[in-house]
Amino acid sequence: MTNSVRKVAAAAATAMLGAVLAGCGGGAGAPDAGREAARMGTPAAPGSASASTSPSASGSPAAAPQAGAPAKPPTMAPGPNGLTPVFERAKQQTDKTVALTFDADMTSDQGPRAEGGEHFDNPALISTLRTLKVPSTIFMTGRWAEEYPDQAKSIGTDPNFEIANHSYSHHAFTSPCYGLPALDAAAARADVDRAFAAFRQAGAVNTVPYFRFPGGCYDDQALRAVSTAKVTAVQWDVVSGDAFAKDPVAVAEQVLSGVKPGSVVVMHCTRSAAPVTEEAVQRIVPELRKRGYRFVKVSELIGK
Ligand SMILES: [Zn+2]
Secondary structure, eight states: OOHHHHHHHHHHHHHHHHHHHHTTTTSSSOTTHHHHHHHOOOBOOHHHHHHTTSOOTTOOGGGSOOTTOOOOOOOBOOOGGGOOOEEOOOTTOOSOEEEEEEEEOOOTTOHHHHHTTOOOOOHHHHHHHHHTTOOEEEEEOHHHHHHOHHHHHHHHTOTTEEEEEOOSSOOBSSSSSTTOOBOOHHHHHHHHHHHHHHHHHHTOOOEEEEEOOGGGOOOHHHHHHTGGGTOEEEOOSEEOOOTTOOOHHHHHHHHHHHOOTTEEEEEEOOTTTOTTHHHHHHHHHHHHHHTTOEEOOHHHHHTO
16 A cells, blocks of 8 residues: 555545544434424324333232333334334424433444543533433443443433433444445344343343434335334434534534424533533533423423
């Protein structure tokens, strides 16, 4: 390899890395953002969704939810032809609720980088969300849970949080998707299960049947591929721009200008790719509260 070829290759690798991480919901918006609105279904009635796990009138202990586990979270009814439903924002909401969501990204091939000292976790962010009492939904990859099992358990047993599925591998469920390696339909379906298995293995119990496509990339084929997993796909309507951001004030301003009642904000729980998120949250939370907003988990938005 000549020097110039090497330089080009290195530049291409850097560009691809940037694209991959920006693809964790940090890009300019979901490629299918326009289309998913058409797929918004009607949320399943919360009453019927929770009926199966609510203790019966006779108080049968067998019907009671498992100790430590939350009541069954609401999901949306499947879309046309049984496709996985897609939730983006609670548009029917008039009260000022907002869901901050954090993607705990780690790709299946990033183990060596973690061993090399790169931090894919962000304990200070989790601590701040606890201190500020901000209920939040963490979209975790299975690989992240394997790398940080103690944190996955701590988050997944704290009622302040719920853990949703962000795939095991953080590979693409449809291609192209920011240069992420693509999974075929069978591998995509298995990838969802493998992430839930990793959460269980870590000891997380506050898991919810919500799924965020890596990079937010999906099409009808991807929605069909994961339909038997019975998850609700969760996108977002507010991009925080925290991926690779250096200025927490700019991230906070972007969020504050984008939030509407019922909004879902996408942020990240990984120091490696989103180093100023915790500082941004410190600014966002008091300001939105001043404006009358209440922070909720995604399950509360879907359940309304
Ligand atoms: Zn991601």
